[in-house]
Amino acid sequence: MDIPYTVEVRRDTGLTNGKIGIWLFLASEVMLFGALFASYILIRAGSPSWPRGDTILNVPLATFNTIVLILSSVTMVMAWASLMRHRFGTFRIYMGATILLGFVFLVVKYFEYGHKIHLGLYPSSGNFFAVYYTLTGLHMHHVIGGMAVNAWLWGPGAKLWKTNPVWFTNRVEHSGLFWHFVDLVWIFLFPTLYLL
C-alpha cells in the first residue's frame, strides 16, 4: 500500500503527512534538549562554584564549528531550493557540501574531545564535564543522524527524483528541517557552554 499524502496535501491538516510528522518529531526533540538544558541550569545554579566555559574549553574551535554548522544550514536550504528550481546537479553539489560540512564539524569535535580526554577530563571529572559531554555528545549524535539521512538522499534515495520529484523534494525539505534544528540547538549550546 502506498504511503498516503506524501505529495498531495491533506485537506484537514493543510499539510503533507511528512511535514506534520517531522514537526511533531522536532517538538519531541525540543523537550529532550529542554530537559537537559533545565538540568544544566539546575546543576549550575546549585553548584557553589562553576568555571567559565572559556577558561576550560576551546572557544576558537567552537566558533569555527558554529560557522561550519551555519554554513551547512545554508547549503542545506540551497539544496532544497535547487530541487524547487528543477536543478538536480546543483542539488547534488549543495547536499554534498552539507554532508562534508557535517563531517568537518565531527572532525573538529574529535580533536576537541581527544584533547580533553588526553588531559584526563572525562564525563566523570565533575559536573561541568558531565554537562558538557552529555549536551555536546547528544548534539553530535544528531549531527551523525542528520548526515546519514542526507547521505542517503544524496545517494541511493535520489532515485526517487526520477519517478516522483515532488515527493523527493519534500523529503529533502523534511531532512533539512531536522538539520536546521540541529544547527539551532548548537546556536544555544555554544554560548551557554563555551562562553559563559
Added chain:
Amino acid sequence: MTSDHASMTSDHPVDIDRQVRIYITVFVALMILTIVTVAVSYLHLPMAMAVTVALVVAAVKGSLVACYFMHLIAEKKLIYAVLVLTVVFFVVLLALPVLTHSNGYWIDE
C-alpha cells in the same frame, strides 16, 4: 520534470529566487551575530548581563534559522499550534528548576 513541479510541492509555491536572496541575507546576519556573541564574551561583563546578552543574541539567531531556513515565517496553522503547545511545555520545563530554587529546597539540603 513537469513545469508545475514547484507549485505542486505542497507548501511553497513561492518565488524561489527571492527566497534564495533572503537565505544569503540571513546567512550574513548569522555570521555577524556569531562574531558579536564571541566579541561580547571577551568584554567579561557581569554574569547576569553576560547571560542576558548571550541568550538574546542566541534567540535572535535561532529565530532567523526557524523563520527563514525552516520556513516558519509562512507556515500552516497546524504547525504553529504544535509549536505553541511545545513552547508552553518547554517554558514549564525550564521553570521547574526556578520554582525549586525559590523554595530553597536543594540549596538548604
